[in-house]
Amino acid sequence: MIYSFIAHTSPGRSRVFALVKNPGDELEAVTTLGAGDLHLTTQLVRVLNSYLYDRDDRALGEVLDRVPRAVRMAVQQYLKDKCAPVMGAFTDCGPVEVVREAVFFGGIDEELEEYLEGAYTIGLGIRMSNERQRDGIRWVIQLLDDEVSVPASATPRTWALPEGAKLARTWTSKQRDNGAGPVRGALQVAADATDQGRWVRVHTLLHSHYDVDFEGSGTSEFVVDVFDSPVPHSGRRSDILRA
Secondary structure (H helix, E strand, C coil), X not given: CEEEEEEEEECCEEEEEEEEECCCEEEEEEEEEEHHHHHHHXXXXXXXXXXXXXXXXXXXXXXXXXXXXXXXXHHHHHHHHHCCCCCCCEECCEECCEEEEEEEECCCCHHHHHHHHHHHHCCCEEEEEEEEECCEEEEEEEEECCCCEECCCCCCCCCCCCCCCCEEEEEEHHHCCXXXXXXXXXXXXXXXXXXXXXXXXXXXXXXXXXXXCCCCCCEEEEEEEEEEEECCEHHHHHHHHHC
């Protein structure tokens, strides 16, 4: 995944690179600006980093129209080949970082609920899934440094559905009607679906009250996706947390 764009500038040229997490850090060359176009370096890097989040083709096009044709073509080709959208990977402040890669709980109990309550209270993003081991089902939790916002009218989801898995139902904490808080409500839905042998994924997001300028304002929600699939085995953790 492309993490950000950066530039290295010398008196005669600016080289633009993509910083790629794969899973280690790698630099990939994107394009080079010549001596006569060095003044466009900051604008180009800024709009490329914004594009990772907002996919604003108009803003990108305005900058690309000012650079030489060869630079424009190189950038467009790189974005086409290497820069597919990644749901939930960016906020307007930049890429979302993993705080804790994987924390494991043997079941849904008071300890797990307290752990999620703490993460939820301080605004960390949460991703959680069940997985099967030889001795039963356990839960794996990944914590992120922020919750990703979605517009008011958008589907409440910032974790892409896994390829090939059929979604049976989605529950959000906005729907809760049993008086339970968002954490407990999500865990009850997750536990019930797990008892039925279903694969369950839980994540949090910030659901905005607006469709324009929606970042940073709204209501934090839990989303529980229940799949018409059996609980996956623990060896598929890369699918469980990164799909």
